[in-house]
Amino acid sequence: MSNLWFLYVFFSALLIFTGIYCLLTMRNLIKLFIAVEVISKGVSLVIIATGAVKNSILLAQSLAITYIVVEVSLVATALALIINIYKKNKSLDIRSLSKLKG
Amino acid sequence: MVFSFIFLPLLIAACLPLIGKVSKKLIPDVLTNAALAFLLLNSILLIKPVFTRGSLLQNITWFGENVNLQVALDGFNLFMLFTIALVSLCITLFSIDYLKHYGYQANFYALLLVMVAGMNGLVLVPDLFSVYLFLEVAAIASYALVAFGLGPEELEASFKYLMLSVVASAFVLLSITIIFGLTGSLSFQAVARGLQDLDGGGLIIGICLAFFIMGFGLKAALVPFHAWLPDAHPSAPAPISAMLSGLLIKVSGVYALFRFIYSVVGMTPALSKVLMAMGTISIVVAALLALGQNDIKRMLAYSSISQVGYIILGLAIATPLGIAGGLFHLFNHAVAKGLLFLNSGSIQHITGTRNLNELGGLGKKVPLTAGTNLIGALSIAGVPPLAGFWSKLIIIIALVQAKHFGYALIAVLASILTLWYYLLIQRKAFFGPLNDRWLKIKEAPFWMSAANVILALLCLLVGIFFTPVFKIWISPAAEALARGVQQVLMWGI
Amino acid sequence: MIIQILLLSGLVIFSILAILLKDLLKAALSLAVASLFLGIIFFRLGAPYAGVFEISVVAGLITVLFALTVALTRKDSEVQEARLTRLVFPLFFIIFLIIDALVMKSFLQQVPALPAGPETGTFGEVLWKSRTFDLVAQLGVILAGVLAVLALFRKKEEDKDE
Structure with missing residues (x-):
């Protein structure tokens, strides 16, 4: 049974890798946030797969739904930020945001 | 009674935007401060029952039906609750006058209360997934608060902070899920028992721990993961900087990490070594970076990273004395760094700038602001008899006792470095010749000064009455943590 | 089993498309398609509620929010990505895929048997x-x-x- 679990973990690792690659290399703010969404898909896949393999799918389902609610809240906040940044800079390029030096 | 820590702030936060339509300033001010004062009182009232019984478990039922609303309270999280209530009360007192710069008070207070509720929830729940959720509650509120001024810098800092923080919490959730897969449950107790019974799988647990350290290390701004903090903390309005630096990084980073490590997974020597090394690197690197800053708030932000390094160094020694030192430093740093960030808000309110090179000689004009700043700075730098001195001393004694002489030496040297950059602030801002620009400045308004004075008095009094405070307040909290996994198994859920 | 692997591959492919496509609107749409795949996987794993949520909220609501943002920020917001980013991605992806497969294979033997009592209730x-x-x-x-x-x-x- 746990062979199956590793299959899902394998695929979600691919998703998370793709997301992190994009976060590290891309410059468009909206693209960056799409990357975050891809990472969160990987995480929710692991949650449901774990529940399905360990016979606690009901619990895993409620966790996944809660996670989706969190995601919606985050997306709303982040997109509001992006629109505000666009209003100020007239650009979605991460390089136009270099007033702070990290 | 314990539940009011979560429900009361949420309830008031939900009402505030509507109340804000009727009364722009007075009612939100009074309501927020009253709520936080109530929580502070509540946490003081809980001291006796919790300390006599060791731990306290509370359930509520929904119309007679059994639902899983359960909180567990022991010395450690009561200590955190008290710190949260105390510092955030001072911050809202300060905000009464400070928020004139920003307007839109009701919404500001509502977000602040949601953040407090998130932190209280994180501290109280005995369940891995709920910890993650309350982490997100506090985090989402903090993104909006960092961007509250809506200037380009605020927005940029907030976006950076959001991106890194979302990745951090994704990793935390991932490793929570893997632990759920290994043990089949999520409550602290069942997971702790499950991990003890587990044979094999050490590698996977190691990976989970690495994810935890990465995720919570990012929230706590440990050095390889610190890039967001020097942007996010200075850009926020001063009360929020104080909130983030004083409380949020400690609750969602340090508390959550060490609660998991001590009470759920169990501390091991290897883990202790890794965390101590990370803490020490943070102390040194951030202290060196702080020296080069001209903006007061950026300097304070780097100092936060450095001091969190001390806290983690102390907690990671894994001896009772080390844990006590770490927790004591956590409290002292929350109070003193809250004070310093609020104070930088006062300076900005008085003069309109935070650039150290433009300031100078303010001490004669605004003695109250200058005096409280001096006390806070000396406390963090570790000058006797202020509170910060004792906590650093305890951490260093614990290091020597545990025969980590190298770390002890670094801790002593870095604390001299700390003193140096805090004296730099003092010299550039408050001493020296008075710049002509500041001839007409006036002392900060009443509530801003009041909040500064309360926090400065705390630094002073905790330092002077250090023995009783340590014995009554810090030791029980440290014991709860030092008992490790046993503490959670004792809860008897 | 094969259907499941196909669905998972579809999820990964559309996620990669969402990242690589230049047009933001198309990227948002392929993200929605990826969500659809994920929702179907949830259904097949016996999690219908989560599947419905994934499809209606993530594929629906979040895509609408993304499209709205793209529309609001459309004017002269072309961002020039480094060309290397897209070219190098397949290389990194294949390297990671191999590492991932090897790591998972080595883990297969190491995970202890897990206690899993069947759940009751709805x-x-x-x-x-x-x-x-x-x-x-x-x-x-x-x-x-x-x-x-x-x-x-x-x-x-x-x-x-x-």
Whole structure:
């Protein structure tokens, strides 16, 4: 049974890798946030797969739904930020945001 | 009674935007401060029952039906609750006058209360997934608060902070899920028992721990993961900087990490070594970076990273004395760094700038602001008899006792470095010749000064009455943590 | 089993498309398709509620939000990505895929047998009886999100002298 679990973990690792690659290399703010969404898909896949393999799918389902609610809240906040940044800079390029030096 | 820590702030936060339509300033001010004062009182009232019984478990039922609303309270999280209530009360007192710069008070207070509720929830729940959720509650509120001024810098800092923080919490959730897969449950107790019974799988647990350290290390701004903090903390309005630096990084980073490590997974020597090394690197690197800053708030932000390094160094020694030192430093740093960030808000309110090179000689004009700043700075730098001195001393004694002489030496040297950059602030801002620009400045308004004075008095009094405070307040909290996994198994859920 | 692997591959491929496509609207749409795949996988794993949520909320609501943002920020917002980013991605991806496969294969033997008692009750009961605190936290998260959006989109008139 746990062979199956590793299959899902394998695929979600691919998703998370793709997301992190994009976060590290891309410059468009909206693209960056799409990357975050891809990472969160990987995480929710692991949650449901774990529940399905360990016979606690009901619990895993409620966790996944809660996670989706969190995601919606985050997306709303982040997109509001992006629109505000666009209003100020007239650009979605991460390089136009270099007033702070990290 | 314990539940009011979560429900009361949420309830008031939900009402505030509507109340804000009727009364722009007075009612939100009074309501927020009253709520936080109530929580502070509540946490003081809980001291006796919790300390006599060791731990306290509370359930509520929904119309007679059994639902899983359960909180567990022991010395450690009561200590955190008290710190949260105390510092955030001072911050809202300060905000009464400070928020004139920003307007839109009701919404500001509502977000602040949601953040407090998130932190209280994180501290109280005995369940891995709920910890993650309350982490997100506090985090989402903090993104909006960092961007509250809506200037380009605020927005940029907030976006950076959001991106890194979302990745951090994704990793935390991932490793929570893997632990759920290994043990089949999520409550602290069942997971702790499950991990003890587990044979094999050490590698996977190691990976989970690495994810935890990465995720919570990012929230706590440990050095390889610190890039967001020097942007996010200075850009926020001063009360929020104080909130983030004083409380949020400690609750969602340090508390959550060490609660998991001590009470759920169990501390091991290897883990202790890794965390101590990370803490020490943070102390040194951030202290060196702080020296080069001209903006007061950026300097304070780097100092936060450095001091969190001390806290983690102390907690990671894994001896009772080390844990006590770490927790004591956590409290002292929350109070003193809250004070310093609020104070930088006062300076900005008085003069309109935070650039150290433009300031100078303010001490004669605004003695109250200058005096409280001096006390806070000396406390963090570790000058006797202020509170910060004792906590650093305890951490260093614990290091020597545990025969980590190298770390002890670094801790002593870095604390001299700390003193140096805090004296730099003092010299550039408050001493020296008075710049002509500041001839007409006036002392900060009443509530801003009041909040500064309360926090400065705390630094002073905790330092002077250090023995009783340590014995009554810090030791029980440290014991709860030092008992490790046993503490959670004792809860008897 | 094969269908499941096909679905998972579809999920990964559309996620990669969402990242690599230049047009943001198309990227948002392929993200929605990826969500659709994920929702179907949830259904097949016996999690219908999560599947419905994934499809309606993530594929629906979040895509709408993305499209709205793209529309609002459309004007002269072309961002020149480094060309290397897209060219190098397949290389990194294949390297990671091989590492991933090797790591998972080595883990297969090491995971201890897991205790897994069958669950009883219905979904609603589990959510209400054992995850009640999550509902409270959900309220908190929603409240935080609403307040955050209100604060970020507040009207300029309410901003006082700054």
